[in-house]
Amino acid sequence: MDDQNKNLILATALSFLVILAWSFLMPAPEPKPDSTQTELAAADPATASAPTAAPATGTTGTASTTPATQPAEEALAKAARIKIDTPRVIGSISTLGGRIDDLSLKDYRETTDDNSPIVKVLQPAGTEDAYYALYGWAPGAGLAPEDVPGPQTEWSLEKGETLSVENPVTLAWDNGKGLTFRRTIAIDADYMFTVTQSVTNASGGAVSAAPYGIIARHGEPKNRKKFFILHEGIVRMSDGTLEETTYSDLTDLPVLPAEGAKAEVIQVAENGWIGFTDHFWMATLVPSPGNAFKSVVKYDDRRDIYQAEAVLPTQQIADGATVTATTQLFAGAKEWETIRAYEAKGIAGFIDSIDWGWFFFLTKPIFWMLHHLHNLIGNMGWAIIALTFILKALLFPLAYKSYVSMAKMKELQPQMEKLKEAAGGDRQKMQQGMMELYKREKVNPASGCLPILLQIPIFFSLYKVIFVTIELRHAAWFGPFQDLSAPDPTTLLNLFGLLPIAAPEPGSIMALIFIGILPLLLGISMWLQQKLNPAPTDPTQQMVFAWMPWIFMFMLGGFASGLVVYWITNNTITFTQQYIIMRSHGHKPDVFGNIRKSFSRKAKAADAKK
Structure with missing residues (x-):
């Protein structure tokens, strides 16, 4: 066999091997337990119980039951809704828990057919593939779980009617004990929500609470590709370190003694984000750049709920004072130009939310x-x-x-x-x-x-x-x-x-x-x-x-x-x-x-x- 033909056969064999066996040659690295791992209470934001986390850890609440699957129309009708309508997205916000849980993309359809339904990214609890964002405050010193708004809290619309690019909306809830909670939600011309939470204290004494944001997903998405070349699951950036965690990796996390749920925590010092990524869509929590927060991933196997959380530091709220906390939420299509523009505005490493793979220097x-x-x-x-x-x-x-x-x-x-x-x-x-x-x-x-x-x-x-x-x-x-x-x-x-x-x-x-x-x-x-x-x-x-x-x-x-x-x-x-x-x-x-x-x-x- 002459050398020229040997080279060609060798190259062909190598090509074939790389194409078919890439997942075995380049396995994804196993996630390493973080030294800042702390004890968290397992959370199910879809259910009736209020957060019960201690402010020392700054974590979110616990759960009881998972609602049965029901048609989307019934789930949407469970509470009053605030319409979302921008040039690129349409949907609604539920006043029950103040959840952002209904969002569709105007520019994308499920198939190439012009009459195909537009792509739905977020869906309310109770529906198949429930997937939504929830915000709140974990009670600290001077507060009981019922003193802070929970997943079943009925918020009232204080300002605005329809959430649009020009018109933010504000929700309000008074706990009856001197604390007034507000949540102002704004959205830009693409896919970025800005959620500003505030607490006004007129209780006569100082209290403390930790603001948080949660993205919850009930079960694995039914239509995910499950192909080795594509990552679907948790994606997060922590002070310049990118971590991708599959759904199966989440189920292998250590069990927390307090609640029996599984979780992992990374303490982010300055810049980071965390969320779920699908093939073409993504929902990601982005705390304000330059601020510390706990980046938390959870899996509650009792209810089959996956969560990504951004838990901000506990804030002291003096009597007569108002404190605020701002977190952004990206929910939409992973468009290169759009995500790159957000990175240019200060979201460090956001372009890496697109799965460039091991050959990123070429892709x-x-x-x-x-x-x-x-x-x-x-x-x-x-x-x-x-x-x-x-x-x-x-x-x-x-x-x-x-x-x-x-x-x-x-x-x-x-x-x-x-x-x-x-x-x-x-x-x-x-x-x-x-x-x-x-x-x-x-x-x-x-x-x-x-x-x-x-x-x-x-x-x-x-x-x-x-x-x-x-x-x-x-x-x-x-x-x-x-x-x-x-x-x-x-x-x-x-x-x-x-x-x-x-x-x-x-x-x-x-x-x-x-x-x-x-x-x-x-x-x-x-x-x-x-x-x-x-x-x-x-x-x-x-x-x-x-x-x-x-x-x-x-x-x-x-x-x-x-x-x-x-x-x-x-x-x-x-x-x-x-x-x-x-x-x-x-x-x-x-x-x-x-x-x-x-x-x-x-x-x-x-x-x-x-």
Whole structure:
């Protein structure tokens, strides 16, 4: 087996291994227990009991029961509601507990159908996949649990009618003992709420309380992807340290003796945020930058409720005084430009709430280029093709050296054959002779493999970008390709998009057999690339090379169509570059002759079997 073919087979095997076994090669780090771990009371903000946490730890309350699942209309009608209506979101706030628990995104639909329902991010307690934000005060010195507003407190609307960009709303509650609690909620033109909590003390004595914010999620989301390339669960930043915790990791947290719930606490000194991230959506608590807080994750296995909490330091409230605490809540789509703008305004590391992965040093610049190309061209499919040309141009110096080396290897073929004859069966003598030949002719046989190996991290990074970024979600190209983040929708069954027949479900046997036009073009492009060189004489090599394009064709058939577009474009550019460089060095690839020979060998093999 000659070295050039060895390199190609090695690179192909490595590519296959990286694509299929990434999760095993690069497992997510296990979360380390924090030294500031303290004893927390398990909380279920959906239920009737008030917070019972001690202010020494600054934690939130405890729970009793979880409401049964009910239709969304019934859950929404349980209490008076304050409408939310901005250019980008619509929903409502419940006066029961003052929860932000009903939010939908005007700019996003569940499918590519224009009549599809808009995406719902937050849902009230009692519904399937209940998911909401709740705020409050944990009672401290001088206060009992019933003295502070709880999850079942009925707030009154003091100011405003509909929450909009220009019009915040204020809720109020008087505990009847001289304390008046207020909650002012504002929202910007995108997805950021600002929640300002205040307490006015007219009780005749000093008291203390700790303000907190909670994002609660009842059970794991039903529609999550559960794919190794994507993180879904808790994401938090703590003084520059990013931590991603899966739902299964939360269930493995240590059990707290007081309440039997599981929790982990990180003491944040200055800057941080915490929340839940989904594939394309996120709900995150953001305390004011520069302020300390406790970043808490919890799982109550008795009620199957996951929580992310930001617990601010306990505040002393003198008689006649008013104290305030402000926390932001991001609830919406993980748009790169939007999140980057929030980071520029002071939310440290917020751009890392997007799951860039282990190759972040590649995924970030690749997405940056793709994003700006899309803005320039106006079409994501053509932007991916343009990005491929740019990446190939950046790698061209290495590719040029590689193809020159391969051309020189072809020129040395007669001398290599003579060495084989002279060595006979002495493999050591053969290897020594080959090394001397390479050194004399200044040829590096491994250089032909380098550009292919460099394609592996680039390929995986682009796959990550296409899979996880919302900018690729439902991004259209042309004709039947209306979602480049989804597999090719064409198939032989619908005459490759000419008939209005849906393609088989991705991942099914039918989808594997009846592949689309893009995977087919991928296989053909790989096959033509092989034909730049004559088929190897070794029967094993012949078989490997004969099957390789078609194995990749079926293997990548279920991948995002945008990724397959990249791979087809990459193969086409590589074929053109290699053809031109080989001709410039005196070697004229006989592509059509090699194709004819491959078919004639197959015919001879079939005749021999007869």
